[in-house]
Amino acid sequence: MTFEADVVVSSGLDNPRDLAFHPTPGLHLGNHSEGRVFNPDEGEELWVVNGNSHGITIVASFGTAAQQTIFRRDRGYYHYMNNVTALSFNTVKESGRNIVQDTVNYFAVCNDNLNDYVGTKEPNYFMGPTLYDTDTTSPHKAGKKNTVNRLGEDCSGDSADQCFFLHADMLHESPACIGITHDPEVVTAYGAVYWAFDTTGDKSGNGGQLVKFDFQQPHGPGSMDHSFAAVRRYTEVKLFRDENLSHSHAGMVVHPTKRVLFIVNPGRGSIVSVDIDSGRYSRTARAEYPIYSNKLPSFEYSIYECVDQEEVFIGGLKSPSGLALSLDGSRLFVAERGGRILAYEVDTGALLQSIDLSSRGYTSIGGLAVSPETGILYFVDMDTNKVVKIDAAGFTDSQCTYQSLADSGFQAALDVAKTEVESECGESTFSLTRDYTCEVDGTIPNSTLFEQVHTDGYASDNPDVQSTAGMDASAALLANRTDCEYDSDLNFDALLLGGYYCHVCLPRNDGSSCDAGGSCANVQWEGFTCDNEFFIDLDYEKGNLVASSHYFNTSFLSELELVAGVTYRFTVRTGAANPVLIATRPDYLPVLTVASRSIEPSGAVSKGPILLKSDSATPSVLYLTSPGASAIKLTIRGGAETSDWGPRDSSSSVAPLFHATTTAALVSAALTLVPLL
Numbered sequence: 195m196t197f198e199a200d201v202v203v204s205s206g207l208d209n210p211r212d213l214a215f216h217p218t219p220g221l222h223l224g225n226h227s228e229g230r231v232f233n234p235d236e237g238e239e240l241w242v243v244n245g246n247s248h249g250i251t252i253v254a255s256f257g258t259a260a261q262q263t264i265f266r267r268d269r270g271y272y273h274y275m276n277n278v279t280a281l282s283f284n285t286v287k288e289s290g291r292n293i294v295q296d297t298v299n300y301f302a303v304c305n306d307n308l309n310d311y312v313g314t315k316e317p318n319y320f321m322g323p324t325l326y327d328t329d330t331t332s333p334h335k336a337g338k339k340n341t342v343n344r345l346g347e348d349c350s351g352d353s354a355d356q357c358f359f360l361h362a363d364m365l366h367e368s369p370a371c372i373g374i375t376h377d378p379e380v381v382t383a384y385g386a387v388y389w390a391f392d393t394t395g396d397k398s399g400n401g402g403q404l405v406k407f408d409f410q411q412p413h414g415p416g417s418m419d420h421s422f423a424a425v426r427r428y429t430e431v432k433l434f435r436d437e438n439l440s441h442s443h444a445g446m447v448v449h450p451t452k453r454v455l456f457i458v459n460p461g462r463g464s465i466v467s468v469d470i471d472s473g474r475y476s477r478t479a480r481a482e483y484p485i486y487s488n489k490l491p492s493f494e495y496s497i498y499e500c501v502d503q504e505e506v507f508i509g510g511l512k513s514p515s516g517l518a519l520s521l522d523g524s525r526l527f528v529a530e531r532g533g534r535i536l537a538y539e540v541d542t543g544a545l546l547q548s549i550d551l552s553s554r555g556y557t558s559i560g561g562l563a564v565s566p567e568t569g570i571l572y573f574v575d576m577d578t579n580k581v582v583k584i585d586a587a588g589f590t591d592s593q594c595t596y597q598s599l600a601d602s603g604f605q606a607a608l609d610v611a612k613t614e615v616e617s618e619c620g621e622s623t624f625s626l627t628r629d630y631t632c633e634v635d636g637t638i639p640n641s642t643l644f645e646q647v648h649t650d651g652y653a654s655d656n657p658d659v660q661s662t663a664g665m666d667a668s669a670a671l672l673a674n675r676t677d678c679e680y681d682s683d684l685n686f687d688a689l690l691l692g693g694y695y696c697h698v699c700l701p702r703n704d705g706s707s708c709d710a711g712g713s714c715a716n717v718q719w720e721g722f723t724c725d726n727e728f729f730i731d732l733d734y735e736k737g738n739l740v741a742s743s744h745y746f747n748t749s750f751l752s753e754l755e756l757v758a759g760v761t762y763r764f765t766v767r768t769g770a771a772n773p774v775l776i777a778t779r780p781d782y783l784p785v786l787t788v789a790s791r792s793i794e795p796s797g798a799v800s801k802g803p804i805l806l807k808s809d810s811a812t813p814s815v816l817y818l819t820s821p822g823a824s825a826i827k828l829t830i831r832g833g834a835e836t837s838d839w840g841p842r843d844s845s846s847s848v849a850p851l852f853h854a855t856t857t858a859a860l861v862s863a864a865l866t867l868v869p870l871l
Contacts, residue, residue, distance in 0.1 A: 197549055199556070202572070203253055203581035206263035209246040210574040211278070211443045212516075212561030213581060216241055216252075217285040218299050222328040222341075223254055223264070226352040229766070229802020233260045238567055242574060242581060243278045243303060245441050248312070250281070250359075253581070269344070269358045269721065270690055272312045272701050274324045279443050280304040280561065282376045282388060289380045293334060297386040297412065300327050300362065304374035304390055306442065309366075309687070314701040316681045319485050321369040323390055325409055327362045339415045344707065345744060346721035354767045354801045358707070363412040366487045367425045367479075367495065368392035368405045372435055373444035373458065377406075377470065386412055389455055389470065391444045392427075393435045396482060404431035404457065404468065406498075418691055420487035424494040427479050428501050431468055434461025436513050436531075441576065443560040445517025445529070449540065456507065456526060458514045465508035465517070465528060469625065473501035476634040500632035502625045507543055511536075516562030521569045524598075529559045529573055535584065541600040549584070556582065669693060670718065693719035709805065711760030715745055727763045728754065730818060730826075732772050738824035739774070750826065758832030762806045764818065766799045772820045773798030776806060780817045780825035810834065 216222065220234020237258035242251045249267025254260075268274040283301045291298075302325045308317030327340045330350035341349040341357040349357035363386075373391035386409035393402035408424040435442050444458040448470065457466040476499040480486060486495045508528065516529035525546065526538045533552030538545055551559070558577040565572065571584045608626075615624040669692030677684045678699035689697050689705075696706045696714035705722075706714035712726035723744040731740050733751075741750040741764070756762060766774045775798050777783055806816075806828075814833035817825040 198583075198585040199551055199554055200583045200585060201580050202257065202583045203240070203242070203251075203263065204579065206251045206265055207242060207574075207579040207581070208244040209441065209576050210242045210251070210560060210579060210581070211245045211441070211576060212280045212445075213240060213242045213563045213572060213574050214281055214283055214301070214561075215239065215256075215563060215566055216299075216328065217283055217287065217566070219254075219256075221299055221331055223252065224331045224351065226801075228264065228357055229354040229799070230262075230264070232262070233258075236260045238565060240563070240572070240581065241281065241283075241301070243281050245277050245279055245306070245576070248272070248275045248278055250275075250278075266341075266357060266359060267707075268324075268361060269342070269695050269707060270705070271707075272314075272705065273309070273687070273690055274305075274359075274361050274364060275303060276305050276307045276310075276312055276321075277441070278303045279306040279372050279441070280374045280391075280446075282374050282446075284376050284378075284385055285566075286378050286380065286385060289385055291380075291383065291385060295384050297325075297327070297384050297409075299329050300325060300386065300412075302326070302374055302376070302388045302407075304368070304371040306370055306372050306393075308369045308394070311686050312701045314678075314680065315686050317369075318685075318687070319369045319394065320366045320687060321371070322364065322366040322487075323368065323371065323374055323388055323407055324361050325363040325386060325388075325412055326359050327412075327415075342415075342721065344721050344727070345717060345723060346719075352801075354765050354803070356707075356763075356765075356803065360415040362414055363409045363420070363423075364487075365407050365409065365420065365423055365425060366485065367407075367427070367483065369394050370402075370435075372442045372460075373446040375446035375448055375455070377448055378450050382408060382410070384409065384411060386410065389446060389448070391433050391446060391457065393433070395432075396429075401432040401434045401461070403433060404428040404455075406470075421490045421492050423487065424496075425479070425486070426473075426494075426496050426498050427483065428468070428473060428498050430499055430501055431457075431466065431503055432505075433457065433459055433466070436460040439513070439531070443515050443576075445515060445561060447517050447519050447526075449519065449523055451523060452540075456517060456519075458517050458528070460513055460515065460531075462506075463509065463511040463514065464506045465511070465514065465526070467504045467507035467627075469502035469627065471622065472625070472628065473498040474634050477637040497635075499634045500629065502628045504627050508538055515560055516573055518562040518564045518571065521564060521566070527562055527564070527571055529562050531557075531559055533557050533559065535559070535562070535571070535573065539599055541598065541605075544599040551582075556580075673697070673716070673718075675699065696722035709761040709763050710807075711757075713745075724763070726760050727765065730764050730766045730768060730774055732768045732820065732823055736824075737822065739768070739818055739820055739826050741818070741826055752824070753827040753829060756806075756808060756828055756830045758808045758810050758812055758830055760808055762808065764804045764806065766801060766804060768800055768820060770800045772823065773800045774804070774818060774820045775799075776804065776828070777817050777819050778813055778815070780819060780827070782819040782821045782825075808833065 216239040219239035223232045233255045237255040240253040240256045248271040281303045302323045309321040310317045329335045339348045342360050343349045343355035368390045370393040371390050377387040388407045390405045392405045395402040406426040411422040413419040446457050448455050455468045455470045476497045479495045479497045513531040515531045518527045528536045536548040556575045560574045560576050563572050612624045672692045696704050696716035708714050708724035712724045714722045725745045728741040812833045816828040819825045
């Protein structure tokens with residue numbers, strides 16, 4: 195067959211593992227976010243998880259001329275999104291649930307780590323899926339703080355700040371998880387049910403297991419209450435990762451009408467199918483799996499047995515990875531990491547078509563996704579950092595035609611048999627995959643199990659961390675802990691519970707997301723501040739720019755002293771009538787050449803960040819300028835002498851004064867100054 199593999203996203207990705215289409219484009223970003231303008235009514239919205247950068251690239255107005263990307267992650271990514279490898283949205287819009295309880299437009303991520311804080315702490319296995327609410331624009335979500343700035347302030351709406359996700363819940367029973375999918379059921383009150391691929395299992399080496407997470411009543415942003423949830427382990431569903439791969443993805447998808455879960459089993463080269471409404475309670479999981487989220491009886495942690503499954507629904511695959519259903523549910527698309535994508539008929543498991551992309555350089559395929567609007571298939575390639583569209587008649591709903599291999603006579607006989615058996619034996623008693631001899635292990639649980647809990651995590655019994663009422667101010671005592679070693683006694687989870695977003699023991703810049711070279715200060719329970727972040731406003735009465743700093747808790751009216759080798763973030767909030775530029779003289783000169791083009795007033799930054807990446811070649815004196823306002827002088831210690839620098843006409847043939855990008859159309863303005871020849 196003929197097909198085209200077109201690259202549709204090639205920037206802003208860092209080892210992408212999975213991708214999914216947001217069910218309500220524009221709901222998260224709205225018309226404005228981080229000082230940028232978005233077009234929520236144009237195109238679809240694609241979300242891509244990145245393993246190396248521990249966050250999500252949002253592709254807004256996907257497939258249109260207005261397409262643009264923005265990167266976003268959790269402030270505590272080293273726990274909540276560490277090596278994120280899969281995501282799934284709740285896309286069920288007509289569930290009939292109470293609007294306040296409904297978790298439509300939420301998503302959950304799966305993290306492939308053992309809670310090691312990006313390799314800086316001895317693993318304690320207290321890890322599992324993290325749940326997020328993407329809705330920042332609906333009236334009934336006002337004040338929910340589903341996104342926040344560094345300081346923990348609401349970042350929804352027309353904010354100039356950099357925004358971060360704030361998790362709505364997290365459970366901790368599937369460390370080293372490589373796959374997750376939402377269950378589109380409409381029975382539970384909140385609809386926050388997800389199925390996950392736990393690679394660790396019982397740590398016996400006999401594979402991982404399927405785990406069902408029902409967040410039941412998500413605790414919401416800012417809380418750490420995990421007492422209302424149900425986690426069920428399906429120990430008979432054996433799942434294996436490919437041990438030869440350092441980073442993995444295992445696709446999972448629930449068929450919406452058949453109620454069958456399809457799971458990629460990479461280590462066995464197969465697809466497993468599971469009837470997710472089957473299985474029976476066997477016993478509590480607390481004895482055999484002593485790491486869990488909460489000790490209260492309201493937290494269910496169980497083992498289910500006698501589930502209906504086909505261990506090899508599809509076999510003979512080579513390191514399978516991504517998985518997706520066609521829009522009509524008739525075909526199952528399967529990716530092999532090495533470059534092949536195959537289409538199977540759901541009713542029979544028969545192979546319909548396959549394509550090989552390895553010759554085009556795609557040999558690390560991760561997740562698959564089908565556009566809910568067009569039915570077109572997309573995939574991520576991890577090593578090339580690309581999202582690719584498969585434009586082929588055999589792989590799209592609009593032109594695909596094939597002859598079903600299902601035997602209509604067999605299906606009719608099956609329906610008759612099902613009706614007869616269930617009329618006599620009861621509903622859901624007929625199955626082609628059930629082991630009718632299976633008996634559950636009905637061990638009576640020891641009541642003391644409900645008085646124990648994993649003490650290395652959020653439910654730590656350390657009095658410096660929390661009391662029975664929740665967060666305790668005595669956690670301030672943790673501020674002075676410096677025993678940060680890999681195998682030290684300090685519990686890094688306790689730092690998060692204790693309200694630490696900046697701490698000397700937390701990984702990568704003390705745990706903060708300050709820009710390169712910056713230092714942070716913790717604001718307990720709220721967030722952190724950075725010494726290399728300044729907010730630029732206009733004093734209309736005095737007619738001058740003002741730079742303010744949360745870190746220094748002061749304002750600067752005429753001069754800032756900076757240091758070469760640090761990236762400085764200037765978050766501009768002056769408004770459209772007062773754009774701001776960085777220049778080598780205090781005059782506002784919008785005609786300076788920038789990245790081989792001129793900056794016009796409309797291209798300057800009036801709301802959003804400018805990133806100044808200073809080094810030894812940066813002039814020792816620069817200016818933040820705005821038309822009609824007194825400039826702010828930037829004195830850069832360790833910068834270059836300014837005699838070799840100066841303004842130039844945009845028609846000159848010499849090297850440009852600035853090499854930069856602006857936030858008017860891109861994520862940020864990264865100004866790297868180069869000397870004038």
